[in-house]
Amino acid sequence: MMKRMTITLGILLAFVAGALAHCGSCGVGGSSDKTGHGHMHKLMEHAGQNTEMAAESYPLDRCPISGEKLGEMGEPYEMSLDGVTVKLCCDGCEEKAIQRKDEVKGKIREALFARDAADYPLETCANCRMKIDPDSAKKEVYGSTLVLLCGSMCEKAFAEKGEQMANRVREARAAAE
Numbered sequence: 001m002m003k004r005m006t007i008t009l010g011i012l013l014a015f016v017a018g019a020l021a022h023c024g025s026c027g028v029g030g031s032s033d034k035t036g037h038g039h040m041h042k043l044m045e046h047a048g049q050n051t052e053m054a055a056e057s058y059p060l061d062r063c064p065i066s067g068e069k070l071g072e073m074g075e076p077y078e079m080s081l082d083g084v085t086v087k088l089c090c091d092g093c094e095e096k097a098i099q100r101k102d103e104v105k106g107k108i109r110e111a112l113f114a115r116d117a118a119d120y121p122l123e124t125c126a127n128c129r130m131k132i133d134p135d136s137a138k139k140e141v142y143g144s145t146l147v148l149l150c151g152s153m154c155e156k157a158f159a160e161k162g163e164q165m166a167n168r169v170r171e172a173r174a175a176a177e
């Protein structure tokens, strides 16, 4: 009897481990696409299953400079533009990314808004805590976290306190789980 239960548990654990391993292959690194799943499919999967993960994971599957699919030229090159995480196909694209900073940040911001606005965890400005309407709120990004703010005064404060504001969003998302 004991033995049979142990075997059943073993099979169950193997199944769970398999599921986790599959999930891990779709994770933040996202460099390998050998599983045959498209990146969109992966993002959709995670958006449904794990909102915290979706909020923190990088939103683009292509280099914003070359348009190359990330991972096809090896491990993506990761950099930060004013606190915003950017992934490029190679370090050769870094200079252009810096030159076209506003355009690159804008692409990431819009992709994050399209993905995360619907289940954004706060109803208030991440800085002053005034009530906001997500559709007209100011959008900012820190790391790969969308931060919504009430207006241009709080947007100015974001330059200095972006990390703090993003942490407020992350904590609210974790608490909502």
Ligand SMILES: [Zn+2]
Pocket (backbone or CB within 6 Å): 063, 066, 088, 089, 090, 091, 092, 093
């Ligand atoms: Zn490149």
Ligand SMILES: [Zn+2]
Pocket (backbone or CB within 6 Å): 125, 126, 127, 128, 129, 130, 149, 150, 151, 154
């Ligand atoms: Zn505010």
